[in-house]
Structures are given as C-alpha cells and as structure tokens.
Amino acid sequence: xxxxxxxxxxxxxxxxxxxxxxxxxxxxxxxxxxxxxxxxxxxxxxxxxxxxxxxxxxxxxxxxxxxxxxxxxxxxxxxxxxxxxxxxxxxxxxxxxxxxxxxxxxxxxxxxxxxxxxxxxxxxxxxxxxxxxxxxxxxxxxxxxxxxxxxxxxxxxxxxxxxxxxxxxxxxxxxxxxxxxxxxxxxxxxxxxxxxxxxxxxxxxxxxxxxxxxxxxxxxxxxxxxxxxxxxxxxxxxxxxxxxxxxxxxxxxxxxxxxxxxxxxxxxxxxxxxxxxxxxxxxxxxxxxxxxxxxxxxxxxxxxxxxxxxxxxxxxxxxxxxxxxxxxxxxxxxxxxxxxxxxxxxxxxxxxxxxxxxxxxxxxxxxxxxxxxxxxxxxxxxxxxxxxxxxxxxxxxxxxxxxxxxxxxxxxxxxxxxxxxxxxxxxxxxxxxxxxxxxxxxxxxxxxxxxxxxxxxxxxxxxxxxxxxxxxxxxxxxxxxxxxxxxxxxxxxxxxxxxxxxxxxxxxxxxxxxxxxxxxxxxxxxxxxxxxxxxxxxxxxxxxxxxxxxxxxxxxxxxxxxxxxxxxxxxxx
RNA sequence: GCGCCAGUAGCUCAGUUGGAUAGAGCAACGGCCUUCUAAGCCGUGUGCCAGGGGUUCGAAUCCCUUCUGGCGCGCCA
Numbered sequence: 001x002x003x004x005x006x007x008x009x010x011x012x013x014x015x016x017x018x019x020x021x022x023x024x025x026x027x028x029x030x031x032x033x034x035x036x037x038x039x040x041x042x043x044x045x046x047x048x049x050x051x052x053x054x055x056x057x058x059x060x061x062x063x064x065x066x067x068x069x070x071x072x073x074x075x076x077x078x079x080x081x082x083x084x085x086x087x088x089x090x091x092x093x094x095x096x097x098x099x100x101x102x103x104x105x106x107x108x109x110x111x112x113x114x115x116x117x118x119x120x121x122x123x124x125x126x127x128x129x130x131x132x133x134x135x136x137x138x139x140x141x142x143x144x145x146x147x148x149x150x151x152x153x154x155x156x157x158x159x160x161x162x163x164x165x166x167x168x169x170x171x172x173x174x175x176x177x178x179x180x181x182x183x184x185x186x187x188x189x190x191x192x193x194x195x196x197x198x199x200x201x202x203x204x205x206x207x208x209x210x211x212x213x214x215x216x217x218x219x220x221x222x223x224x225x226x227x228x229x230x231x232x233x234x235x236x237x238x239x240x241x242x243x244x245x246x247x248x249x250x251x252x253x254x255x256x257x258x259x260x261x262x263x264x265x266x267x268x269x270x271x272x273x274x275x276x277x278x279x280x281x282x283x284x285x286x287x288x289x290x291x292x293x294x295x296x297x298x299x300x301x302x303x304x305x306x307x308x309x310x311x312x313x314x315x316x317x318x319x320x321x322x323x324x325x326x327x328x329x330x331x332x333x334x335x336x337x338x339x340x341x342x343x344x345x346x347x348x349x350x351x352x353x354x355x356x357x358x359x360x361x362x363x364x365x366x367x368x369x370x371x372x373x374x375x376x377x378x379x380x381x382x383x384x385x386x387x388x389x390x391x392x393x394x395x396x397x398x399x400x401x402x403x404x405x406x407x408x409x410x411x412x413x414x415x416x417x418x419x420x421x422x423x424x425x426x427x428x429x430x431x432x433x434x435x436x437x438x439x440x441x442x443x444x445x446x447x448x449x450x451x452x453x454x455x456x457x458x459x460x461x462x463x464x465x466x467x468x469x470x471x472x473x474x475x476x477x478x479x480x481x482x483x484x485x486x487x488x489x490x491x492x493x494x495x496x497x498x499x500x501x502x503x504x505x506x507x508x509x510x511x512x513x514x515x516x517x518x519x520x521x522x523x524x525x526x527x528x529x530x531x532x533x534x535x536x537x538x539x540x541x542x543x544x545x546x547x548x549x550x551x552x553x554x555x556x557x558x559x560x561x562x563x564x565x566x567x568x569x570x571x572x573x
Numbered sequence: 574g575c576g577c578c579a580g581u582a583g584c585u586c587a588g589u590u591g592g593a594u595a596g597a598g599c600a601a602c603g604g605c606c607u608u609c610u611a612a613g614c615c616g617u618g619u620g621c622c623a624g625g626g627g628u629u630c631g632a633a634u635c636c637c638u639u640c641u642g643g644c645g646c647g648c649c650a
Contacts, residue, residue: 042588046593052631059630064630090593091630136650173650332650333650336650357577358644359645359650360576384577384644427587440585466608510589510590522597529615531609532615537608573612
C-alpha cells in the first residue's frame with residue numbers, strides 16, 4: 001500500500017487518457033506518448049503533483065508546450081473527486097492540486113503496518129548477496145572497515161525492507177602470502193618471547209596485536225612449538241591467530257551492530273578444488289592459456305601484453321593477467337574469480353560488493369571474469385567507497401598496518417558511541433572521500449545529526465508518557481478519525497510520512513542508503529516544527545487523539561528507518 | 574601515459590536518477606519555555622554549482638574539453 005504511488009499512477013492514467021482523446025479528436029498530433037514524469041514539485045506552491053508531458057510533446061506535436069498543456073487541461077477527466085484543481089504553469093507544467101482527504105488515511109496506514117511501514121515489494125523476493133567489510137584477518141578493523149560495515153549492513157537491511165531476499169557475507173582472506181607473512185611475524189614474536197634473537201620479517205606485521213597473539217598462544221599452549229620446524233610453527237601460529245582474530249572481529253562487529261549470515265573462507269575455495277576447477281574451465285572455454293608453466297587469462301583486446309614506455313600497464317583490457325604462477329600457486333585474482341563464480345553458482349540474482357576505492361582497478365576484471373562463465377556482468381555491482389581520512393588535533397592521522405599505528409573500529413565505538421559511528425558513516429555518499437574529525441566525533445554534542453533524529457523520537461515517546469500520566473486513555477490509533485488535522489504543519493507531517501515507501505524504494509533501487517539519513521532529518525525536522533506549532537496534549541479530545549496518533553506514527557517511521565541503519569531509537573534522552 | 578572518483582555557501586555536505594527562484598547542518602545575529610523534552614522552533618544572508626564549449630523548451634545533473642585534488646594501473650591481496 002503506497003498512497004503516493006497510487007496517486008501518481010492515477011494521475012498518469014488520466015493524463016494518458018486525455019492525450020489519447022486529444023489525439024483522436026485531432027487537437028494534438030503525435031506518434032507516441034512520451035515517457036513523462038509525475039513528480040512532487042519542490043515548491044508546494046506548484047501543487048501536489050506536476051506533470052511535464054506538454055514540454056516533452058512540443059516537438060512532435062509542433063505546438064508550444066503551454067498550448068499543449070491548455071488542451072490537456074480541457075481533456076483531463078477529474079471525476080472521482082480527489083482532484084481539487086489543475087493549473088498550467090511555468091514552461092508548460094500541469095500542476096495538480098489535490099484535496100487533502102487522502103492524507104487522513106496515512107496515519108492509519110502507519111499504525112496498521114507498524115514495524116513494516118515503509119516496506120515495499122519492489123524486490124519481489126529476488127535473491128541478493130551483499131558482501132562487505134571482508135577485512136584481512138591479519139590486523140584489526142579500521143575506519144575503512146567501519147565505513148564499509150555501516151554502508152553494507154544498512155544496504156542489506158534496506159534491500160530486505162524493499163522486498164529482496166538478502167544474504168550478508170564476509171569473505172575471509174585466510175589464504176595466500178599475507179597469511180604466511182602473518183605466520184612468520186608471529187613466529188618471530190613467539191621466539192622473542194622465549195628470549196631468542198629472532199629476525200623479524202622485512203614486510204612483517206609490526207602491530208602490537210601480533211605480539212599479543214603470540215603471547216596468548218604461549219600462555220595457552222606453552223613453548224613446545226619451538227621444537228617444530230619452521231613451516232609447522234608458521235602453520236600452527238597462523239591458524240591460531242586466524243581463529244583469535246576472527247573471533248575478535250566478530251565481537252567488535254557485533255558491538256557495531258553488524259552480523260553476517262555467511263562467513264566465507266578463501267581457503268575453503270582452494271581446499272575444495274574450486275579454484276583449480278574454475279581455472280580449468282576458463283582454459284577449456286579458450287579464455288586462458290598456459291605459458292611456461294603459468295596460466296594466463298587472455299585479455300579482452302587480443303592481449304599482447306602491451307605496456308607503456310615506463311613499464312606500466314597501458315590499460316586493463318590489453319594485458320593478459322596471471323592466474324596460476326609457474327610454481328603452481330594461484331594468484332589472488334584466480335581465487336577471486338572462483339569466489340565470484342561460486343557466488344553466482346549459489347543462485348543470487350544480484351551480487352553486491354562493497355569495496356574500498358583502492359580496489360577499483362579490480363572491478364572491470366571481475367565483471368569480465370563473471371561474464372566468461374556465462375553470467376551477466378551487470379548482476380555484479382561494486383560499490384566503491386572513497387577512503388576515510390582521520391584527523392586529530394587538526395592533523396592527518398596516518399594509518400598503516402606495517403607500522404601498527406591506527407585507530408581501530410573498537411576505539412571509535414568507545415569514543416563516539418555506537419549510534420553516532422553508524423550514522424556518521426552511512427550518512428555520506430560512498431563516492432565522496434571522507435574526513436573524519438576525531439575531536440568533533442568525540443565531543444558528544446549536538447553537532448552530530450543522529451542526536452537530532454533521536455531527539456525527535458524520544459520527544460514523541462515523552463509526549464505519549466505525558467498523555468498517559470494526565471489520565472488520557474490512548475485510543476486505537478489505527479481507527480482514529482484524522483480529518484481534524486487541518487493545520488499546515490499537520491499536513492506536512494502526514495505527507496512526509498506518506499513519502500517513506502517512496503524513499504525506501506528509491507534508496508534500494510539506487511543502492512544508496514545515505515538517502516535514508518536525509519529522509520530522517522527531513523522527517524525529524526517536520527515533526528519538530530509540528531510540535532512547536534501544534535499542542536498535542538490539548539483539551540479537545542478528538543484533536544488530541546488525532547495528534548497523538550500522528551505523533552506516534554512519526555515515531556514508528558523514525559524507528560523503522562533507524563533500525564535499517566542499525567541505530568537505536570531511544571525512548572528518552 | 575591510461576583509468577576510476579570528486580570539485581556546490583566561510584566549514585562539512587545534500588541535491589528526489591534533466592524541471593520551475595540551488596538546499597540543510599555547523600558557524601554569526603535577533604526572537605520563542607511559570608502547559609507536552611529548548612539536543613527544539615521561528616526569522617535574518619551567503620553562491621561565476623571549478624573553467625570553457627555542446628545537447629534542449631529547460632543542465633549542478635547528460636556529452637566533449639581544460640584545470641585541481643584523491644585513488645589505482647603487480648606472477649601483492
């Protein structure tokens with residue numbers, strides 16, 4: 001049930017009927033009806049809905065847009081009663097002014113649907129996978145992961161609310177060189193702890209967390225590992241670290257309100273033979289070839305391995321990519337190909353990856369790889385997040401795994417709180433680089449927009465408590481008569497509430513959860529304004545019931561959206 | 574060199590997938606609580622939407638181009 005969509009469709013039908021009629025009566029001449037828009041004008045003075053059909057038709061019909069609009073104005077059937085009037089305005093807009101009756105159904109609809117209000121069925125049960133965070137288990141979760149976590153989790157919730165069947169997945173990079181390097185780093189720390197003069201690997205992980213892990217292993221299992229050979233030590237220590245670090249990541253992500261449906265292990269792809277099987281298939285299909293013991297993926301444009309003078313790649317389409325090295329070890333690219341093939345083999349209609357912008361060079365290759373297995377590359381969508389820069393005391397905080405100096409997600413949650421962290425990250429368009437001012441975020445003041453929204457919710461809860469404490473009996477809000485809500489502030493709030501399903505639909509289709517924050521701010525603002533102009537707990541019983549119901553409906557909408565964002569809706573502040 | 578992303582008010586950013594007079598928060602100033610939460614409301618002003626071309630009834634939005642910044646272009650992941 002979507003009031004605004006229903007109204008738009010109805011207006012659209014009436015305009016199409018009028019166009020057809022005008023054509024058959026010879027008043028307008030055109031081949032086909034253009035794809036015109038029925039939209040809500042920014043300026044309320046331009047009516048409730050505006051139609052731009054006349055402008056789009058001008059060339060075909062060889063008439064001035066306003067003249068066309070004037071014809072349509074005569075032809076549009078306004079029977080049915082909800083159209084107050086139609087005007088021709090501006091360059092040829094048809095502005096529809098509606099009677100307000102439809103608005104009074106909105107609060108009732110909100111109360112009937114409750115926690116489901118705003119949900120739509122656009123997704124029609126299609127299966128969507130959202131993969132995000134997927135941080136390397138060699139370190140701690142950092143600001144980039146925090147941004148990805150907020151965006152990915154909210155996006156997953158949003159898509160589910162829009163009717164998709166959603167799975168959230170975390171890809172564990174538990175194979176490859178980095179894990180070996182982690183093992184070497186751990187081994188060095190382990191032996192240091194035992195008083196040996198261990199050589200720390202050149203590119204090793206210097207983070208204090210690695211030392212901690214080595215110490216934990218020693219405390220738990222003793223020093224006997226020292227007697228084993230190096231490969232054994234590395235294997236045991238890296239396995240131990242993986243378990244510990246993954247457990248810790250799950251703990252922190254849980255603090256952050258992020259839970260995954262599936263934790264998918266890269267290593268399992270290798271061990272099950274899926275990586276090699278995918279490579280064999282590429283070779284069979286003629287997309288890959290062997291060269292000196294290694295396997296290469298043929299480039300799209302012939303693949304002569306062309307490079308510019310400075311030795312750098314000319315462009316992605318011209319260069320063959322290595323899949324399996326001469327020593328038989330598959331590259332990360334090979335594993336990722338197998339991983340994405342596996343995703344689609346699992347039957348998802350759409351696969352969404354949330355990646356850092358530093359991986360953007362990988363996107364085109366991955367889409368192509370997917371297409372080589374016969375899947376539609378458009379079904380793979382990669383959301384690239386620009387990087388997060390941390391500032392403290394006005395200076396850039398550099399983050400480096402090598403140096404081991406970075407602010408972790410857990411630090412952030414401790415300092416700014418769970419709600420603010422989630423909201424702050426999802427609020428911004430992923431395309432924009434983000435400067436995160438730690439001092440600003442730490443200062444728990446009203447600068448943070450999440451408080452503004454939460455305050456509206458808490459305020460409404462307080463009003464309802466007040467009503468009860470005054471001895472008012474709260475009616476069934478789904479059955480209240482709202483026709484007494486004639487103040488413009490009340491109309492604005494009902495309209496804003498009616499808009500939620502449209503916002504959900506748009507945000508889900510565009511994969512842009514940050515739109516929800518903009519909507520929340522608008523809704524909260526509209527409510528605050530209403531609150532300051534209309535006394536809710538007034539003496540008039542009918543008006544009071546309607547205003548309480550309207551307020552409560554606003555609280556439901558706020559809570560529903562905050563829940564999608566993984567943010568609490570406090571009942572008092 | 575090639576590619577991706579960005580450039581909008583003093584600052585941080587939106588901008589409903591091409592609509593009418595470009596918006597919000599912060600910051601500044603002035604009003605509003607002896608009745609529902611002042612973390613709020615109301616009011617005051619600020620823009621060569623980076624520059625230049627083009628597309629059309631209409632462009633911050635689409636195309637081309639220049640400039641600036643970020644990020645990539647590996648038998649790392």
